[in-house]
Amino acid sequence: MTSEAITVLGLGNLGRALAETFLRGGHPTTVWNRSAAKVFDLATSGATAASTVAEAVEASELVILVVLDHQAAQQVLSGVDVRGRALVNLTSGTPDEARELARWAEDNGAEYLHGAVYAVPQTIGTAESSINYSGSSAVHERWQKQLALLGKVTFLGEDAGRASGFDVAILSGMYGLIGGFLHAAAVARAGGISATELTPLLLSWLTDMHPALSTFAEEIDSGSYAAGESSLAMNQAGLAMLQRAVEVQGVPFAGLDSLKAMVDLQVDQGHGEESLARTVESFSAVASQRFAG
Missing domain, CATH: 3.40.50.720 (NAD(P)-binding Rossmann-like Domain)
Structure with a gap:
């Protein structure tokens, strides 16, 4: 050197x-x-x-x-x-x-x-x-x-901004994960389950989900959501159940409500049978509306 x-x-x-x-x-x-x-x-x-x-x-x-x-x-x-x-x-x-x-x-x-x-x-x-x-x-x-x-x-x-572009996207995913984990811990505690009991099972499930993220990425980049195994309508029902459950347990989460609203937007537009990955279009639409305003 x-x-x-x-x-x-x-x-x-x-x-x-x-x-x-x-x-x-x-x-x-x-x-x-x-x-x-x-x-x-x-x-x-x-x-x-x-x-x-x-x-x-x-x-x-x-x-x-x-x-x-x-x-x-x-x-x-x-x-x-x-x-x-x-x-x-x-x-x-x-x-x-x-x-x-x-x-x-x-x-x-x-x-x-x-x-x-x-x-x-x-x-x-x-x-x-x-x-x-x-x-x-x-x-x-x-x-x-x-x-x-x-x-x-x-x-x-x-492009000098590209490293930061990756960074803000990665950090958004990181804080979404941390926020989800902290909410999960609060939901578990409300149900008499300790965070240390919950975490191994949660980690196992999240690990099993890794391939789904790669599939979602391919769907997002191609703009083709027709073949999704995890449909928007199915997840809309699942999220509605989850909202009711956490409300009853006294630990609602605005992040969960926001995601449900994004899914609802796609279902209302007639895309209920398409992949959950299509929800990214709701995020993009909201961003476009804000910039346009």
Whole structure:
């Protein structure tokens, strides 16, 4: 591994883990943070402490940015000379925010790569860490070995917003799963069943459902829902029963009600015998109506 200099802007739990990983990899690492105390801690581990963002950016060709949100990223970079720098932004945000910062970087003479991190800070630099990137292919190719120190590297294309596009979709699925589990635990508790009793059976059932998700994905991408084994009408009845049951147990869930409403919309339009996967069209229709409004 060569020892190119690397700068890390932002030393929250994730930023600190990134900087420590680069230091272990033998890279001269310059760090900056709004709070000087966090910079001092890393300086004792071998990092170079920069007193300003401009000083930190000047120190390295590769600049990693990981701050609270898009607004904070804009504030950190405002007025800073980034010409000739490879700017890798690991700050969470929307696809449009990533594209906005990519345009700013291009206008200011830098190349931009956006990343979405799938790891907790403790696993950065291990096989359990992965980061999806999109944006400048030149940055990805030039710095791939250095970025690989942080975890598995997946490049999703030159649209800077694509990594965030995957990220918000994945997080939507994750929080839907967590919300469903927490509601399931509450329903179980209302029925005198402990969460630890419930979880093994729930996990087994969810695991068995994995093939269905792949089938749904194919149906969604093709737009063909006619051959569905799990029909909308059947699931409409099942969801109605579930709504009654959780209401009686005192643990209704707005997420369940929303899903039922989306299924109802498709059934009302005459698609009751088609696949449950067609419910995605209800989500898309609602989104289109909001944008149109």
